[in-house]
Amino acid sequence: MDGGASDTAVDTKTAAETEQRKAWDDEARDSLHILPLSSIPLETPGLQHARLIKNVRLQTVVEMFRDAQTGSGQVSPRHIPAYFESYKDEVERDLVKLEKIGAASSFDVYSSRIELRRLNIDVNNVESLTLSDRKKAELTSYMRVFTRPLMEYVYGTEELQVADVTDIIQLFANPNRDEALRNLRMMADRLDIGLTDIPKFLEEYGDIFLSLAYFRKCLDEIVPEVQRFVGWMGEIRSSAEVKRDSRQMRMLDEIARDLTDIATSITGRFESFDNRSKDFWSDINADTFRSIRELISSHHVTIGGVLCGLAVKMNLWKHRFARGGGGPNRRMEFVKSEILPGLSHIKALEQSARTGHL
Structure with missing residues (x-):
């Protein structure tokens, strides 16, 4: 009985986390100011889970995490190497891409496709560079x-x-x-x-x-x-x-x-x-x-x-x-x-x- 209840609790938590992740991903896809770094081929492990965002001063920052309790953890791209000291060369190469993409004025999916193509990055069939089904229904x-x-x-x-x-x-x-x-x-x-x-x-x-x-x-x-x-x-x-x-x-x-x-x-x-x-x-x-x-x-x-x-x-x-x-x-x-x-x-x-x- 206890084992079954425990499994149910884990399944419920996993489902909730999956739903939260989907909402997080859809928010980025439909947003004007967020670009999930999973859209870009990067070498640094851990960066793929971060996002580029525009702050209120229209500066590009890397959002390393965000939740209701701790808020949004934002880092200037030039400070990223301090977080990944074991991947110095990879971060250096990734930063070149981030700085070029970060110069864009918007991170909506349409502008992002244009900017990424300029970097010779294939954007075909990249799901995070399309609007979510929910947004399409709204439109x-x-x-x-x-x-x-x-x-x-x-x-x-x-x-x-x-x-x-x-x-x-x-x-x-x-x-x-x-x-x-x-x-x-x-x-x-x-x-x-x-x-x-x-x-x-x-x-x-x-x-x-x-x-x-x-x-x-x-x-x-x-x-x-x-x-x-x-x-x-x-x-x-x-x-x-x-x-x-x-x-x-x-x-x-x-x-x-x-x-x-x-x-x-x-x-x-x-x-x-x-x-x-x-x-x-x-x-x-x-x-x-x-x-x-x-x-x-x-x-x-x-x-x-x-x-x-x-x-x-x-x-x-x-x-x-x-x-x-x-x-x-x-x-x-x-x-x-x-x-x-x-x-x-x-x-x-x-x-x-x-x-x-x-």
Whole structure:
């Protein structure tokens, strides 16, 4: 009896640990600011269990551990050798990779794929560089914007129930209407591909627009927080301490203006993407698809960087001031120490994207 109870307790603990590990892994896959080092071929034992993260100042640090009791154990990459003295040569080689990857502005899966390919690291079939199933399910409503015109083009209706692009690939692999088959042949001709290559095209179409849906959802969550923060920050302008200091007033004005400009600009970029995707369906051909694919891919790094920067700052603000409030001095200190550092980097990223042509 005792042995059985003990085994059950162990099984329960193991299941709980497995579930916790999965949640930990999924958080990293779906995050803008976390890159699990298991995604990268490293030589140092133990580093594979760590993660690169962006802190609130947008600096890259190695998170060696994290739990509810002890918090997050963060180390600057240059201090890593002290933790692995028995693997001096391996750490030295690994640090070259970490420093190059750490220079990225975001660790979302799409930006990370780009950065890792630049290091000639194979990212195909690396599960940690894809969104989790839970996140993909969350994005279903966002994906309908891109699956709807596809369904209308081939089936003449948007009423067929599809959860994601995988369902569409299955649907189009075995079209159940003569008209749909004719439309698929027409699409294949316009895209200059064989009918049997349509599923491959749909996978590529799905991935590029899944990335847009992912970033759009991040944007929709972050922009309202930015607006709330600007209002919260503006409340201290009426305090006597702040009013007496023209430099502080000017700083508050500049931060509010920068945050508003960044949010407005990146929102405008998404509107441009939407318009370009509509153009594709009004004139389907290989060139228009290649053009929109390259356009969206070329913006992954700047979109990821801007959203990552805003997200880590807004997350800390919500954590630090969970109930709002905070006196003028406390708010001003937070703005100066946590919001201002790195804000110029976010602004520069967004301005660099504006020089591109949408």
